[in-house]
Amino acid sequence: MSTRLNCTAFGLALLAASPLACAAESAVMEVTLSIENSCGITAQPLSFGRSQDLSRNLDAESSVSVACSSRGPIQIAFDMGAGNGATVDARKLSFGAETVSYSLFLDSSRSTVLGDGSIGNIISATSSGGIDVFPIYGRVFGGQGVKPVGAYADVVTATLTF
Template structure:
């Protein structure tokens, strides 16, 4: 019996050379994210309606919305010059060489605005857009007058 205890103690005290464990396999991985804030702009059409004189000022209003992902501390909204090529002298034309001048602004009662900066920390921003046909442009030929503008938001 004493021999059995001695043998057991000897086995327990012996170093573990019997089976060597394999070395662990390793690899590294990178964790990354490319975050790109994105904004879109939506502008409602401006329509002055149907009129038979341009003796007095005509005004209309719409709005534009800027939707952003992430946070953008400042935005710059730019309206293109349209068909006239001059944002300070916007004109609607009838396709037959006749034109009617108009102004565009983000603030009621102000003159032409070509660029407008906005500050905000939102994802869904809405602002008014005002347009005016200055009176005193009679006589003009009957017809449908139009202009196309591009609204661009930079953030």
Template sequence: MVRDIISTSMRFSAGHLAAISFLLASDISATAATATGSLNVTITIQAECTVVSASDLDFGTHGVIDANLDQTTSISIQCTSGTPYAVGLDAGTGSGATLAARLMTGPASATVQYSLYRDAGRSQVWGDTPGVDTADGTANGSAETLTVYGRVPAQATPGAGTYSDTVAITITY
């Protein structure tokens, strides 16, 4: 009998607690309200190309230039996916330079002739006229690496010193 009274009390207490919890939850949810909306998020992507990096073209240290000196370097570009591009290289800053005969300038304005090519066989001079003598392609949206093939041809060797040139890279898109 005592057990029945305790059990009934516990049930009664548990029942009361459940009812109170329900009433409290009902009162809170009855007074709470919600509203919904939306947020539009947009971006407009336009065609763009950038030169990511360009490594120096270093022909090293030599004495007499009595044979071709070949070397390569790379240019990394990135364009918006699907964008057609043409990468051009100008004749450089050497006085009197042309696309076929660029000039590195050194001591006493002496020069060393060199050329830049788009192919490993060094037969396609790399210039700056889109569709004619440039490296053309269609971008995939990721950085792309282009190889520049350089050659210093055999020539009369100027005086000792360091010779250099600066070639502008232009991406037409």
């Protein structure tokens, strides 16, 4: 038994003499990954076709396509266009100084006006990580009276935020 005590006493003495030999420390390592989205937008033309008068509403449909690399929130806003005297509620197709009022809508019933977010609604969605297509509904308002013959046009900018 005395041999056993001596070995134990010697081991304890060594531990007491060099406490660093038994010390341990740990650290936490943070591991991260940031997935980013890369998106692009394409807008199809919106054509109201040909008409001989504006006595009734003229409806048309188009779409915007958004292609993203990942899933994430997206928003598409539409400016008022470049037509003379345009607003979001009454965009203007122009032919020289002449105009024809129209609007863009989010829904097929043409009750939710598309705008820039401060006026009118925007498209808010979550991208699928592929190509997402959003329909756009247009209406030239009937009852605008007689207009000169010509090709009326406008340019509306759709802005994608992701």
